[in-house]
Amino acid sequence: MDSLPLVLLHAFPLDSRMWDGVRDQLKPVTIDQRGGDRSPDLVVIAEDVLAELDRLGVERAVVGGCSMGGYVAMALLRRAPERVAGLVLADTRAGADTDEARANRLAMAERVEAEGVGWVPDAVVPGLLGPHPDDAVVERVRELVLARDPAEVAWAQRAMAARPDSTGLLAEVDVPALVLVGEHDRLTPPATAREMAAVLRRVDCVELPGAGHLTPLEAPEAFAAAVVAWRQRVDL
Template sequence: MSETLILVPGLGNTPRLYEPQIAVLSSGRKIIVADHMRDDSIAAIAARLLKDAPERFALAGLSMGGYVAMEVMRQAPERVERLALLDTSARPDTPESRQDRERLIALAEAGRFDSIIPTVWPRLVHPDRQSDQDLKAVVAGMMRDVGAEAYIRQQRAIMGRPDSRPFLPGIEIPTLVLVGEADVITPPDIAREMADMIEWASLAVIPGAGHLSNLEQPDRVTHLLQVWLERPQA
């Protein structure tokens, strides 16, 4: 069992993203939530994480947090004991995604930051959760706490991320690749691609979840993370 678990939130998320998991996984280990708001590149966010981290740790990231986690593995693989990639992708941004990000950045820059959640909400969660106002309030609250300036930095960082696929076969630690069955942002086929490239990876597809799988199905995701944290190393 790892002494320290570092969690990296996604775009527009705060440590609140992982509240259901922290409540359970903090028993017997230290949990750190990485700062991903102050830098405008994935490489810089990863470097900040490594500067603040202990010598050895387990690492999990959702969406943007997964991009950061893969960059940490690129910069200092010897420091990571185990890796969890949740609802994320090893691919670089597509031209279509970049265009959509530029549109969202323009809204934030024009003082229309509050309109972003209604714009992106339908793509964030399972169709059955579209009308879940409590969940929507959590997501909107995190966005407000992040704020427009940090959100823009995060989007710029995501747009500039590298293609991590050539790097994945070199990962030789226990790895969990997890995705919501209805994730339309980083679909299950993308997760399978990553899992197939990592020798020690296990793949979990979460029923009843979209892109925010750990908030939509917290008990199921937390259990899988517990199993991952207790998985023996070779």
């Protein structure tokens, strides 16, 4: 088992440390998604992932992501489908933003550039986690958010606002896929996960009890177990 590397891409507005709770079990390849001074397009992050795979000598990998990381996984699939042997899509969606969601992202980008990230945890953390999060998880998420560069937070919001609808892309994929979602995910709820799963041809869909939008942080053991069981089942 695990003959192919597993790439895991982090959620917004966090970094690759969000995967620390599953590293021992899943041994993932991770990167910090940074836009820098490049055009706000998630394809540039996908190209960074491809460059890291090239550096590691990896031809094909199982590619996964949580939330924004899922959007990057779809961008990578669009950019280089031949490099993707399987998909793990956690707490994410295939569709593009609504006009309202896009406007909210752009407004947040402007505010972060003007004020920094100090206000961001209070604004976003309650909506990211389930109804009864552990205090340690709350503090960890706040810590990761506060560590972010305001310019990168703004870049990520603009890149996500510009992303295309990937429903048609996923409908054409013929590799095994695992869709994971927290029972209490308010941003991409289980119904949204099921809609995305219905588009995929070869898919398993798992709902993780008690968790919200950040399943790898809130329920790392259950998340890792679901990925391991799926990989065994589909022989990846």
